[in-house]
Amino acid sequence: xxxxxxxxxxxxxxxxxxxxFFGLFYSLVITQAIAIVFSFNGTGSISSGQxxxxxxxxxxxxxxxxxxxxxxxxxxxxxxxxxxNEYLFVFNRLSSHLSNLLFLLALSFIGGLSAxxxxxxxxxxxxxxxxxxxxxxxxxxxxxxxxxxxxxxxLYIWMFASLGYMVGSLVQFxxxxxxxxxxxxxxxxxxxxLSESEAIIRIGKFYFFESSFLLVFIKTTATVCLxxxxxxxxxxxxxxxx
Amino acid sequence: MEVIHCENVTKLQGKAKALDQLSFSIKExxxxxxxxxxxxxxxxxxxxxGGLWRETSGEVxxxxxxxxxxxxxxxNSIYIDDAFHFPSHLNxxxxxxxxxxxxxxxxxxxxxxxxxxxxxxPKQTHANLSKGKRSTFNMIIGLAxxxxxxxxxxxxxxxxxxxxKEMYRVLLKDYLEYPRTIIISSxxxxxxxxxxxxxxxxxxxxxxxHLPMDELKEFAVGLTGRSEVLLQWLRGKTxxxxxxxxxxxxxxxxxxxxxxxxxxxxxxxxxxPVSSSDVCVYITDRGQGGIDRVFx
Numbered sequence: 001x002x003x004x005x006x007x008x009x010x011x012x013x014x015x016x017x018x019x020x021f022f023g024l025f026y027s028l029v030i031t032q033a034i035a036i037v038f039s040f041n042g043t044g045s046i047s048s049g050q051x052x053x054x055x056x057x058x059x060x061x062x063x064x065x066x067x068x069x070x071x072x073x074x075x076x077x078x079x080x081x082x083x084x085n086e087y088l089f090v091f092n093r094l095s096s097h098l099s100n101l102l103f104l105l106a107l108s109f110i111g112g113l114s115a116x117x118x119x120x121x122x123x124x125x126x127x128x129x130x131x132x133x134x135x136x137x138x139x140x141x142x143x144x145x146x147x148x149x150x151x152x153x154x155l156y157i158w159m160f161a162s163l164g165y166m167v168g169s170l171v172q173f174x175x176x177x178x179x180x181x182x183x184x185x186x187x188x189x190x191x192x193x194l195s196e197s198e199a200i201i202r203i204g205k206f207y208f209f210e211s212s213f214l215l216v217f218i219k220t221t222a223t224v225c226l227x228x229x230x231x232x233x234x235x236x237x238x239x240x241x242x
Numbered sequence: 243m244e245v246i247h248c249e250n251v252t253k254l255q256g257k258a259k260a261l262d263q264l265s266f267s268i269k270e271x272x273x274x275x276x277x278x279x280x281x282x283x284x285x286x287x288x289x290x291x292g293g294l295w296r297e298t299s300g301e302v303x304x305x306x307x308x309x310x311x312x313x314x315x316x317x318n319s320i321y322i323d324d325a326f327h328f329p330s331h332l333n334x335x336x337x338x339x340x341x342x343x344x345x346x347x348x349x350x351x352x353x354x355x356x357x358x359x360x361x362x363x364p365k366q367t368h369a370n371l372s373k374g375k376r377s378t379f380n381m382i383i384g385l386a387x388x389x390x391x392x393x394x395x396x397x398x399x400x401x402x403x404x405x406x407k408e409m410y411r412v413l414l415k416d417y418l419e420y421p422r423t424i425i426i427s428s429x430x431x432x433x434x435x436x437x438x439x440x441x442x443x444x445x446x447x448x449x450x451x452h453l454p455m456d457e458l459k460e461f462a463v464g465l466t467g468r469s470e471v472l473l474q475w476l477r478g479k480t481x482x483x484x485x486x487x488x489x490x491x492x493x494x495x496x497x498x499x500x501x502x503x504x505x506x507x508x509x510x511x512x513x514x515p516v517s518s519s520d521v522c523v524y525i526t527d528r529g530q531g532g533i534d535r536v537f538x
Contacts, residue, residue, distance in 0.1 A: 009313055012344055019336070020329050084327035087294070089344035092313045236311070239295045241325070 006098075009090055013099035014106075020085055021103070024073045028066070028111055032118055035065035039122050040130075054135065057126055059119030063153065066115045070157045071164035074104055078168030078231075087240040097232045101224075104161040105154075112154035148213050155220040159207075162227035169231035172238060243270045244303075245391060245423045246291060251300035253286050253447070260286040262447035263300070268423060268440070275434055275455070276427035277522050278444035284427040285323070287444070288393045291425070292321030304391055317346065319391035322384040324377050324399045328368040334379065335364035338386070345387040352416065353386035360405070373400030381409055385416050394426045406430070410437050431519035435459075441518070445526040458518045463503070466493045467511035475509060476501075483524035495524055 039062060042055035076082055077100055086096060127134055170177040191197040207223075210216045246268040253261040261283045268274055276284050289295040290302055293309035293316055302309060309315040328337050338357065342348040357364075360378050371379060381397045398406045414437055417424065428434055431441075441458050443451040451458070462482060465472060469492040479500045487493040495516050506513055516524075 005313055005317075009317070016340060016343070019332060019340070022331065081327070085329045088326070088328065089340065090313065090317045092293075092311045092316055094311075095313060237296060239289075241289070241294050241327070 006095055009092075009095040010098045010102070012089075013086070013091060013095060014102050016089070017086070017099060017103045018106075021073075021077070021082070024076075024107060025110070027073070028069055028107075028114070031065050031069040032062050032111075032114060035062040036118055036122055036125070038065075040126065055132070057119075057122050059115055059122065062115045062118045062122075063156075066111045066157055067160040070104070070108060070111060070161040071167075073107065074100075074161040074164035075168040077104075078165060078172055078235075084241055093236055093238070094232065097228060097235075100165065101162070101228055104165065105158055108154050108157035108161055112150060112157050115157075116150050116153055152213065152216055155217060156207075159220045159223050159227075162224040162231075166227040166231050169235045173234035244268065245270045245305060246425075247301075247303040248287075249301045251287075251290070251297050251302055253283075253290060253295070254298045255286075259447050261290070261297075264444075264447065264449055265300075266442060266449055266452050268425070268442075270423055271421040272439045273417060273424045273426065273437060274440040274442055275431065275438040276425050276442050276444065277431055277519075278427075278450075279526050281446075282444040282526070283447040284444060285395050286447075288321060288323075288395050288425065288427060291391070292319055292393050294321060315391075317344075318389055319393065320345070320384055320387045320389040321393045321395065322380050322397055323395035324373070324380065324397075326368075326376075326380050326383075330367060330369050333365050333367055334362055337368065338383070341383055341387060345389065347388035349386050349388055349420075353382055356382045356385065356412065374402060374405065377401050378405060378409070381413075385412060388420055388422065390422050392422055392424045394424070394428075396427055396429065398428060398430065406433060410434065413437065431522060432517060435518060441522075443522055443525065450525055451522075455518070458521060459515075460498060461518070462495050462516045462521050462524070463498050463501070464493060464495050464514040464516045465501075465506055465511045466491060466514065467506075467509065468492070471509060472511065475506075482521070483527065495520075 039057065039059075043058045043060045044056040046054045048054065123134075126132060167177070167181050170181065188197070188200050192200050207219060210219065244267045248267065249265045251261050251264045252259060264283075264287070276287065278284050286295065290297050291304055291309060293304075293312055296310045304312075304315050305318055307315055309319070332340070334357070338353050341353075342350055360375075360382070362375070362379065368376065368379065377397060377400050381394070384392055384394060384397065398409060401409065410433065413424070425442075426434065426438070435455065438455045440454055441451065442449065451461075453461075465476075466487050469486075469490050472492045472494055476494060476496060479496055481494050481496055483495040485493050503513060
């Protein structure tokens with residue numbers, strides 16, 4: 001198997017997947033629309049005696065919802081009905097993983113871009129439909145910063161997508177993960193809520209409190225690569241169309 | 243040149259052996275019929291050859307490579323069955339277009355002509371087709387892809403007799419025009435007789451026979467005669483099948499090479515040919531008495 005052969009197959013599968021998984025874009029629109037509705041209440045507020053209450057509006061909720069959407073969508077890609085559709089024509093496991101990796105990046109890009117823009121949509125909607133005084137829009141920034149911001153968002157979404165992909169692949173590998181992984185996630189959430197577990201909060205800070213763009217890039221892509229490596233190894237012997 | 247080569251291939255499904263130490267090889271540009279009863283291992287074998295499933299042990303070579311996880315084999319082989327899962331939101335024309343994008347030797351003219359001939363509607367979806375229509379469409383994909391190795395797993399399931407006959411004809415014509423290695427598994431051996439060059443008969447995951455169609459036609463003869471004479475004469479020889487043919491009359495099927503026909507004639511037996519599909523049924527019979535045993 002040469003690289004040229006592999007590249008050709010990956011390219012064909014990538015475009016095929018756009019047609020195949022078009023439904024994911026509908027779910028993106030719905031997810032983000034719901035998130036915008038939730039955001040109308042503001043993502044934060046300060047009360048002050050003199051000027052009343054100040055609400056902050058941002059795309060934060062949309063972003064978090066998009067993370068969830070990416071996770072679930074990627075997880076779906078690994079399930080049997082999706083795989084059966086995928087493994088119809090020319091494929092092998094490696095080409096399938098690589099095209100999924102790229103497809104999820106494309107999904108993340110579209111999801112990230114629309115999440116970013118939904119911040120503006122939200123401000124316009126609030127301005128139009130509510131009787132608020134607009135204090136500042138806080139987005140007079142240089143194009144470079146905007147581009148870096150969008151890329152960062154895309155990378156974070158891609159990371160969540162690859163996490164979902166890894167979880168899905170592990171479940172395909174061993175059904176016991178279907179119980180194990182949700183238990184671990186819920187357990188961690190309880191740990192954070194009850195005892196503010198230091199380790200888990202540190203993981204969160206490691207990824208989301210990073211101010212250097214380069215470091216964000218390295219951390220997220222490294223995580224993505226690790227997730228895909230685990231997925232590839234765990235599904236290497238998977239039989240299709242059973 | 244050998245296109246398909248299997249040596250001691252075993253496939254476990256749970257604890258059961260779907261394929262058991264199977265060894266055979268198939269030459270380039272031949273049509274082989276894969277025959278066997280339900281559960282004989284036909285689908286398992288074809289799925290392993292197509293690279294969809296993984297053999298448990300043994301060596302499988304398709305186009306000199308191991309098919310599982312091979313991009314090369316995937317591009318040069320196609321596996322067609324009736325459980326093809328096409329995406330529900332692509333219509334039939336779009337599916338054909340995708341096939342064309344993936345397979346380098348795709349014959350668009352043939353695909354479109356067959357598509358029109360069998361009266362498919364371009365905007366139909368695969369899920370809404372009837373069973374026979376679905377099989378017809380799948381077969382069009384198999385024909386048009388023109389892969390070096392084409393594997394059909396009961397391609398005619400659900401088709402009516404007329405369409406079946408037409409499809410066999412298309413298969414043969416296209417094969418003559420563009421020779422390739424084809425394996426067909428089917429329950430209708432008598433309909434395939436004129437199409438097949440070789441027959442591979444499986445039973446319980448094992449190879450029973452692998453011989454040219456012409457030899458299979460001559461494999462066995464049926465003898466009818468007085469029971470005691472017949473049984474006496476056939477003592478020590480393998481009787482593939484026997485049944486009462488009347489009072490004191492017995493019909494027995496034996497290998498042709500085991501007996502001498504002139505002698506049978508001399509003993510006053512009636513000799514009749516046995517069709518290849520009957521031979522396959524008799525060889526893979528589950529013991530004396532058949533289904534009647536259940537009601538005893």
